[in-house]
Amino acid sequence: MSDNFDARAVARAFQKPAAPAVLTSTLQRSVQAAHGARQDIEWEALRSAAHDIKAYTMENLDRLLVQFEAAFQERGGSVLWAPTAADAITHLLDVCRKHGASTVVKGKSMVSEELAVNEHLSTAGIAAVETDLGEYIVQLAGQRPSHIVGPALHLSRQDVGRIFQKELGIAYTDDPEKLMTAARLRLRERYLQAQVGITGVNFAVAETGTIAVIENEGNGGLSASVPPVHVFLMGIEKIIPKMADLPVFLQVLARSATGQKIEVYTHHFLGAEPGKTVYCIIVDANRSKLLADSKTRQSLYCIRCGACLNVCPVYRRAGGFAYGGAYAGPIGAVITPQLTGEAAAELPFVSTLCGACQDECPVKIDLPHQLAYMRHKAVEGGRAGGDMTARGIAMWARAMLDLASYRRSVTWLRRAAALGRRVGWYPEVLGAWARSRALPMPARVSFKEWWERRS
């Protein structure tokens, strides 16, 4: 119940007070790029179709997951079911031990971030190397990703130059080409050293057992194909029913994520080729709880494009670290409390419910409504609502139940306002307003009084 959303998190990181302004202009450009990339397609029709396909998927998820398992295994892969986060880690460690892995290369995977895979592998003496450039940078810096699609968005090239100088021992440079080349050379060695490659999943097609992995850098492809063992890590919600559904998502994902019409690589993985061992760990970790509640179900439609972060006025100002979990922005504010329960009850309150996120969402998730609903769940569960403002609201709501108590409240408010004005003091909750904004004064004659007089 503490108000610990650190709105200044991004400015505090590396002592950069200008960070929110930079983040805002960067993300404004991202949103403009996304809008520009939509002009050649029927955007509204496609996002409605994507929403509907996901709705159907969630209504039939049990059957589709089983269908996927059969198809995937028929083509030589193995499916491992992980009802909890701990099960997923156990499976992963079992696979690593079975194949004698001391080094693992990782393609970008948000669920691996959610499950803290790298920490668990490290504890077991296994080095996990991020191969997505942004993830690699934050890993070297000892940080978490701050954005779903651009993990190092909060860092400038000067920051990266300093990090590479310190962690890789190269001469300082802020030239992006030189920095990228340094990363590329080192990562090449790691792909070759690794016994296991772990990647995420963008879409898992139930009909054929195909897994689609979409990326720009090629590190996902290398993580999957170079080491002898490949592990897919996916949440249960990544399923789509048929191959014919895939193009709908391919059309909207890149446009929303990076403003591209299509990303550089669209890998279709189909089981395991001879000599290769492929696993797919399918993770529940409370997702079935979201599925069970019709008011939270739509958050499972998320295709992790990051567009809601880009447009969110709160994310732009606070940055990703303020959300305290793997997922930031509006989707983070919704699923972090949904998936983790107790923690993060505050997140849904750090919003004006403006709805810009839903406008951007390529699968039309009802994010602002879910934020309102999660507030209700937090209050119902006793995790929120104890603060002064909340109690004030409760008092007001009760006073609104009949006209007489309404009128008494208005009288009280007028007296309090007049007194406050005379002595120049207001309770802290109004102080939070009055420090930077002029306070409104109650009108001498209310509308009700005016109406009564004229009747």
Add this chain to the structure above:
Amino acid sequence: MAATFPETTRYRTGEHVALFLPCYCDVLFPQVGQALVALFSRLGVPLDYPMEQTCCGQPAFNAGRWDEAAKLAARFAQVFAQWKWIVVPSGSCGAMARRFYPYMDASSAGALVGNRVYDLATFLTGVLGQTDVGARFPGRVTYHDGCHGRRELGASGAAIALLKAVRDLEYAELPRIDECCGFGGTFAVKYPELSVSMGDAKADAIEQTGAQVVTSGDSSCLLHLEGLMRKQRPKVSVRFKHLAEILAST
């Protein structure tokens, strides 16, 4: 039990319309209600004001206190039961009744009556079918699009069309009109840094338009913007008027 009406969305001349005035307008901005009374009188539409009304319950809903919000929804349904048409000069109170009463409980009386609620702009253009309401308001005016009115009720087009039809009014579009002003109810006092930062961005946009007047379908947004500009930018001469006040003006 709320009265039910046969399925029709066409307004017939002489049908009574109920004014649903946001609680904060009653207390802080009674002139908004007065403007609506004047406007509807000029348009020849009988406007009633059910005195029993108090609050739509949105603060409780936004605070996650749905039990209390549901009680206020039920009360709302009782107070407004006999009216087929309900007009509210607020996108956010309008959205509460029209969208969130059913979201909380689709089969409630609140949901049923909430469906008859229209924000002012949508009522004038969509129900009465009028874009020119015979108003005159000289000056350069910019419009702030409140988020609920824009996204939950789709009222932006109607509001801007109404403004453009006002005689002698010079409409100046607000840059980045889709961005939230940062009020958000209790958000304004719980996260004041974020709230003020968002308001500042709006204030920058307002200054860019060179407008003499800022209007909106929501006094709550205007309250926040006016408070901010009066305190932080006292030299900027700009007035804040609800859409109803502009449309009532002759």
